Each structure stands twice: as C-alpha cells, then as structure tokens.
Amino acid sequence: MSENPLQLLFKTYEKVSNSIQSQLAHFISVPKPPSSHNDDHSFSLGLSSSSSNNLPPSKSPTSQHSELPKQEKNAGPVTKEDLGRATWTFLHTLGAQYPDKPTRQQKRDVKELMAILSRMYPCKECADHFKEVLRANPVQAGSQAEFSQWLCYMHNVVNRSLNKPIFPCDRVDARWGKLDCEQRACDLQGTDKFWP
Numbered sequence: 001m002s003e004n005p006l007q008l009l010f011k012t013y014e015k016v017s018n019s020i021q022s023q024l025a026h027f028i029s030v031p032k033p034p035s036s037h038n039d040d041h042s043f044s045l046g047l048s049s050s051s052s053n054n055l056p057p058s059k060s061p062t063s064q065h066s067e068l069p070k071q072e073k074n075a076g077p078v079t080k081e082d083l084g085r086a087t088w089t090f091l092h093t094l095g096a097q098y099p100d101k102p103t104r105q106q107k108r109d110v111k112e113l114m115a116i117l118s119r120m121y122p123c124k125e126c127a128d129h130f131k132e133v134l135r136a137n138p139v140q141a142g143s144q145a146e147f148s149q150w151l152c153y154m155h156n157v158v159n160r161s162l163n164k165p166i167f168p169c170d171r172v173d174a175r176w177g178k179l180d181c182e183q184r185a186c187d188l189q190g191t192d193k194f195w196p
C-alpha cells in the first residue's frame with residue numbers, strides 16, 4: 001500500500017536527522033543518546049522513533065572509544081602525582097633551556113613564574129607548601145647552572161617532605177639536559193651560544 005506523503009516526509013526527515021547525529025557523534029566521540037531518552041531537549045531533533053538505532057555495530061560508542069589513541073583511552077582525572085611529574089618536567093626542562101646569560105627580563109620572568117606557581121598551582125596543599133619553601137629560598141636565576149641547581153634544590157625540599165629519595169644535583173644536567181631540538185632551535189632567546 002502506498003504511503004501517505006506526510007509519512008514519507010517524516011521518514012526522510014528522520015533519516016537526515018539520524019545521519020547528522022551519526023556524523024556528529026563520530027566527530028566529537030560522544031555516545032548518541034539512547035532512543036528511549038529522546039525528548040525535545042535531546043540531541044535527536046525530537047524526531048526519533050523506537051527503531052532508529054542508526055549506528056551500525058562497528059560505529060557504536062564503545063567501538064569508537066577503542067579507536068582512540070592509547071594515551072587518550074587512559075585519560076581520566078589527573079592525580080596529584082601526575083600533575084607533580086608533569087610540572088617538574090616542565091620546570092627542569094625550563095632550567096635546562098635557560099640561558100647562560102639571561103636578560104633582566106628573563107630573570108624577572110622566572111621569578112614571576114615561580115611566584116605565580118606558588119599561588120595558582122592546582123593542588124592547594126602543594127601550592128601552600130611551595131609558597132613557604134619559596135619564601136625561605138628565593139629564586140636564583142643568574143645563569144643556567146644557577147637556576148637548574150636551585151630547581152634541583154627546591155625539588156629536593158619537596159622530596160624530603162614526602163619522604164622521597166634526595167636527587168644528586170650534580171646529575172641534574174644528565175637527567176634533564178637540553179630539549180631534543182634540531183640545532184638548538186628550542187633554546188630561549190638570549191642564549192649566547194646560539195643567538196649573536
């Protein structure tokens with residue numbers, strides 16, 4: 001029996017709607033809401049029917065998740081330890097890349113960075129502790145060697161408070177070294193060895 005033109009129009013509209021949802025879900029990797037939850041506020045433009053499970057099995061949210069790179073699959077809330085390791089990596093790498101003869105601005109910048117870190121570090125107890133340690137040990141950033149040794153010392157103060165092993169600061173260059181960039185292109189401006 002031939003369909004009523006209005007039914008045909010709704011069916012076509014539903015197909016288009018489902019196709020858009022499927023494309024969007026693919027792009028932003030969010031699970032499509034189940035059809036039973038469809039209402040005017042849902043993602044479905046309010047035109048779903050009970051048979052509208054338009055995602056073939058291979059495109060289900062679970063299998064999309066398994067297509068993510070390993071790192072992203074394991075992504076979840078960041079722990080205090082993850083944050084600490086990432087921040088120390090940043091700081092010691094900054095220390096390794098810091099110029100041998102920093103400009104006045106560069107010296108001001110690292111002091112300001114440490115002060116900001118002690119206020120804004122997103123772990124309150126760590127920030128408060130670091131603020132105290134910083135007050136007792138003002139930034140020393142007259143040269144690359146001085147700054148990287150100062151960072152090593154600061155890290156050891158934190159290590160000690162957490163009952164972690166003390167790192168031998170004469171090994172800091174071996175541990176962190178310069179960034180692996182061709183022709184030292186990652187060096188901060190002002191490094192006398194690279195910039196004239």
Ligand SMILES: Cc1cc2nc3c(=O)[nH]c(=O)nc-3n(C[C@H](O)[C@H](O)[C@H](O)COP(=O)(O)OP(=O)(O)OC[C@H]3O[C@@H](n4cnc5c(N)ncnc54)[C@H](O)[C@@H]3O)c2cc1C
Nearest residue numbers: 081084085087088125126129130152153155156158167172
């Ligand atoms: C500013 C700051 C304040 C923090 N305060 C706190 C706090 O109050 N409480 C808390 O629970 N956590 C704090 N943390 C986190 C803590 O320091 C560690 O990062 C976290 O516990 C993970 O420790 P980890 O053993 O994996 O190695 P991390 O201490 O993160 O060290 C990473 C790597 O750095 C190297 N390393 C270790 N010591 C030194 C050093 N002295 N110099 C150079 N390299 C070194 C080692 O190879 C080590 O594997 C703080 C982190 C930062 C950045």
